[in-house]
């Protein structure tokens with residue numbers, strides 16, 4: 001791919017698509033610092049998204065976004081469309097794999113300070129994409145129109161009502177009618193379908209931003225900084241493929257051997273607006289924010305807290321302006337990030353459990369940790385590190 | 399092999415369903431029956447195949463299986479004519495859902511002591527206790543112990559979940575009520591277990607195919623992964 005002798009076939013393309021060769025060369029020679037295995041998650045995400053996109057397109061050939069037929073069309077995909085059950089199991093299992101990789105990828109960014117200058121745009125485009133993914137997943141979960149689809153969507157859409165003044169009007173405007181029904185289902189389908197393409201574009205932007213600045217180097221803050229780089233191909237290409245292979249194996253185990261782990265229990269019962277299920281549980285990847293909504297007694301407060309928990313991530317590059325990146329070598333941040341990961345995990349569990357006092361208090365504690373880490377621990381630690389760096393007369397190292 | 403066979407028959411059925419004249423493609427079987435080879439043992443049946451027979455003859459006289467169509471049973475009952483016959487008896491076609499025999503919920507309740515027989519499409523997944531519960535409940539009817547009085551149309555079943563053992567489903571299974579072509583004895587525990595296997599199949603028909611494909615995928619990935627590891631080590635040494 002990188003050599004300059006052009007065979008006739010590529011020569012033909014070269015003259016008509018002059019970008020192609022410089023682009024391939026750029027990708028192949030892209031200098032990679034000595035990154036660890038956490039830097040392969042981006043490749044896993046690309047593959048996961050690709051699988052979701054393709055399986056989703058095939059599902060949409062058979063799905064019917066119609067109140068009377070949605071549930072039956074999903075059953076038809078499961079029972080009568082050739083290989084429909086396989087495509088659908090890839091799509092439903094793929095969500096969990098995608099979010100698992102996504103949260104690990106973001107966790108990598110938090111731990112290794114990937115959000116810092118000059119990679120702010122990589123971070124922001126990634127966060128924007130995370131919001132899009134959460135919306136897409138939520139909209140997608142409504143489509144089968146099972147009991148949990150209906151009631152989950154009812155609870156979440158009615159959170160909008162908490163917005164003072166315009167809440168109810170906004171809800172009716174968004175749903176197209178007073179209650180969650182056929183109009184809303186059709187809108188959810190269009191939203192879900194369109195967002196797939198939008199996300200594909202944002203992924204392009206994300207990778208473009210990254211290729212402007214290059215990947216960060218996790219060894220720089222350590223005792224033995226290693227500034228060597230090597231071209232992306234072939235070493236990192238093979239490494240990424242290997243990681244993707246392991247990722248796909250986990251994917252296969254989940255989809256083919258443990259499908260019952262993915263819950264969905266009540267979703268094989270058609271939506272019934274007259275019968276509330278015993279407990280409404282969200283999917284695990286949205287559970288943290290569900291737990292936040294429940295942990296705050298005021299509906300508006302819950303909505304604000306859930307929104308703030310995400311917004312605070314957007315200002316992270318400016319909250320933490322220390323020259324150090326890697327939490328391993330920042331004692332305060334190491335404890336803080338560790339606590340944040342525990343808090344995030346606690347919120348997942350809290351969202352999946354009933355609203356017992358124990359889980360409500362644990363969620364409140366976890367939310368406190370979430371905001372304390374980002375609003376207090378990180379800026380404090382950054383302040384101290386900047387002072388130290390200033391006194392030892394070292395400028396900011398990129 | 400069986401899967402492949404089922405897959406082929408399934409495809410054949412789909413083609414056959416468009417022009418109705420093609421529906422009796424399994425006619426050629428008759429000559430074999432005319433001159434049976436002596437002492438050929440009947441082909442063994444899978445539990446869910448026996449379970450379908452029980453469902454057809456017993457359960458479906460009260461319960462629906464709305465999510466499945468009559469034609470979906472082709473995997474368990476490869477004779478299209480037999481399925482068509484069953485569907486026609488119930489005033490339906492191969493592409494109709496297996497509906498409740500009752501014209502309305504009220505009639506269904508009136509015929510069953512006040513409880514409507516639930517739809518069985520996904521019962522194996524949705525009922526508390528799952529397949530184990532269904533198996534034990536079906537074989538769980540007991541004589542009324544002294545001191546317990548039962549209302550009319552109520553049956554004593556200590557396993558059942560509703561109404562404190564005073565169950566509204568009349569005992570569906572009786573010794574020897576069905577003659578299985580493969581010679582399996584129709585005992586109550588045997589039938590309870592077979593029909594449970596059928597209900598699990600109806601809830602999730604692709605379980606065995608899924609395992610098969612999963613194993614193939616994992617083997618492929620293991621092979622690919624092995625090669626990639628070798629390549630990775632090679633490149634690591636080179637650098």
Ligand code: HEM
Pocket residue numbers: 038039040041042043045046049102105106109112113114115119122123125126127128129130203206207210214215216217
């Ligand atoms: C499906 C969604 C995503 C895809 C396909 C994706 C893809 C990638 C790829 C291919 C890379 C380079 C390889 C690597 O470092 O792992 C990367 C890096 C990065 N991504 Fe993502 N990403 C996604 C979501 C996100 C999200 C949600 C965030 C943050 C909130 C994010 C933040 C970053 C950052 C900061 C880097 C640079 C890491 C560094 O070099 O230190 N990404 N992404």
